[in-house]
Amino acid sequence: MDDLYKEVILDHYQHPHNHGTLPDATNSYEDSNPLCGDKIRMEMKIENGVVTDVKFTGKGCAISQASASMLTDEIKGKSLEEIKHIDKQVVLDLLGIPLGPSRIKCALLPLKVIKASAYGIHEWGDEEEE
């Protein structure tokens, strides 16, 4: 049990960081996971190739929402080049819990939305196909 829902995940779920909308966003994207209906919207402000602000809204399980909360902390202040290197493993390390195949999709949805928002939908990596 303990290893499944670490305190930190429940904290992020209850008190998500960077939750809300960004009226002066330069980039945004929304996607959902058809399997479970998890939904994430990312709004980002990108200036000179750096993410200066990011906020998310969404509905879903603790894993997807905590992942969004942690990832928005992670990318704030990073350059688009740095964000390119954020992959599946980074997300799994942030969450720090073992995940089965269907819940990995929940965990990776926010990353997928971040990359689609930052680079457009065709240019993000192939984490899901691995």
Added chain:
Amino acid sequence: MSTLNVSSIREDFPILQQFVHGKPLVYLDSAATSQKPESVLRALDTYYRTTNANIHRGIYQLAEQATEQYENARKQVQKFINAKSWREIIFTRNATEALNLVAYSYGRANLRAGDEIVISVLEHHSNIVPWQLLAQEKNATLKHIPVDGQGQLALDDLENLLTEKTKIVAVTMMSNVTGAITPLDKIIARAHSVGAVVVVDAAQAAPHLPLDVRALDADFVAFSGHKMLGPFIGVLYGKRALLEAMPPFLGGGDMIRQVHLQESTWNELPHKFEAGTPAIAEAIGMGAAIDYLNALGMENVRAHEMELTQYALDKLQEVPTLRVIGPTASAQRGGLAAFEMQAEGTFPSIHPHDIAAILDRDAICIRAGHHCAQPLHDFYDLPATARASFYVYNTPDEIDQLVASLQNVRKMFNK
């Protein structure tokens, strides 16, 4: 308490003897697929070990035996649902394929632009999407019977909904989410009075309720063997006169009488609708499942599930924030309970995925998601629900474990 001897039934199901995460398995997902008794497993094993041959055109003994066993399974299905003739029983891959068969074969041949198809908000995607495809192709209109606050079909407007324009009514006999047992008699009477055919999705009903297709007077009935203790196979029942007049669904071997290079003629029923080598062992296994259910008696199966469901509905109320959707009386619903855990105080609602993942740690298997019924979840304005479903092998003790585990979920999230 129970009308069934559940402890002896449990011994017939090898999978239920196992431990998951070091705890005895509590399987509460039979609405998705049921477990299989020893007799079904043995029927599959015996077929492959002693009889395996392709059916219908073999002259040698094995092939004759295989054919006989396969066709005997068809007759078992016929009797199980009280169809008039074995020719009215078509084996398919699953209920979904059976519903598609009707849409593609009957629908394409009989629907004209401007005709109407009526489904309901309760439907599983398999009884929605084929009709959408058909309506798009034919420029027909797709309408739906609404649901009420109890998750039951609301028939107040039936007279206006089913009119001379209605050609097909496709509706479930039991919802896989609210559990509602639908008032089919009224719908079928009205549909027939306006000249429409009725397609019944019995995927949830056939495993759990006595089903008499002649008393029901349904035109087509679809269900799946795998939800009723059998292997992965499906069945379409259709009234003979309708099936006789319908064009084939899939083309290939076995469904033809004669094939020439430019054209062919069709085999007689039911083979006209069974192109290619069918799921022979699975059909025979389904026959064994029917034997098993008949030995228990479908009335007893229903009585057991009603007791268990009432017990579950009562017990689940003990969990604060938990809300079961669907009819509140077990007499009006099948053996399942779909629920949400609502927000409380400063804490957000608990997503069904999280509930299911935590229950898994207690070796309790429930399903989380929209259960292939997204329009119904839209109606409730819920992205997903958690669902526990029951069958002949489930016990009140397992429901106690479910409830204890749910209390634990709430504690974890609500510190």
